[in-house]
Amino acid sequence: MSLFHKPDCLFCKIVKGEIPSKKVYEDDQCYAFYDIAPAAPVHFLVIPKTHIGSCGEITPENEALVGHIFSVITKITREMGITDFRVVSNCGPQAGQSVPHLHFHVLSGRDLTWPPG
Numbered sequence: 445m446s447l448f449h450k451p452d453c454l455f456c457k458i459v460k461g462e463i464p465s466k467k468v469y470e471d472d473q474c475y476a477f478y479d480i481a482p483a484a485p486v487h488f489l490v491i492p493k494t495h496i497g498s499c500g501e502i503t504p505e506n507e508a509l510v511g512h513i514f515s516v517i518t519k520i521t522r523e524m525g526i527t528d529f530r531v532v533s534n535c536g537p538q539a540g541q542s543v544p545h546l547h548f549h550v551l552s553g554r555d556l557t558w559p560p561g
C-alpha cells in the first residue's frame with residue numbers, strides 16, 4: 445500500500461523511525477507505541493502509518509484503515525490481558541489534540557473518571 449508522510453509531522457517521523465519510540469505493535473497499516481508522557485499505568489498510542497490529520501479527516505476512503513486500528517486495539521489489549529481500558533482521540537486543539545496526526549490513546553491500569561475534563 446502507498447503511504448503518505450507529511451514533512452515535519454512528528455508522528456510521520458516516528459513511523460519512519462527518524463524519531464525513536466517504544467514499539468507495542470506494527471503492521472503494514474498502523475503503528476502502536478508507548479506515550480512519552482503516560483497518563484495511566486498503561487498508555488499507548490495507535491496511529492495509521494499514512495498521514496491523516498485527525499478524526500475530522502476520516503472518510504469513506506480511509507474508514508477501513510480506522511476499523512483495522514480498532515481491531516488492532518482489541519488484539520493488543522487481549523494480548524496484554526487488559527479487559528478494562530479507554531480509547532480516546534482528541535480532534536482539534538480545543539479538544540486537546542497537540543499532535544496533528546490521527547492517533548488513538550489507549551489508557552488502562554487505573555480508575556478513569558468520567559466525564560473527561
Ligand code: 5GP
Nearest residue numbers: 465466477478479480481534540541542543
Ligand atoms: P494529543 O495531545 O494530540 O491527544 O496526544 C498526543 C500525545 O503524544 C500526548 O499524549 C503526548 O504525550 C504524546 N507524544 C508527544 N510527543 C511524543 C513523542 O515524541 N513520542 C511519544 N512516544 N509520544 C509523544
Ligand code: ZN
Nearest residue numbers: 453456495545
Ligand atoms: Zn503525520
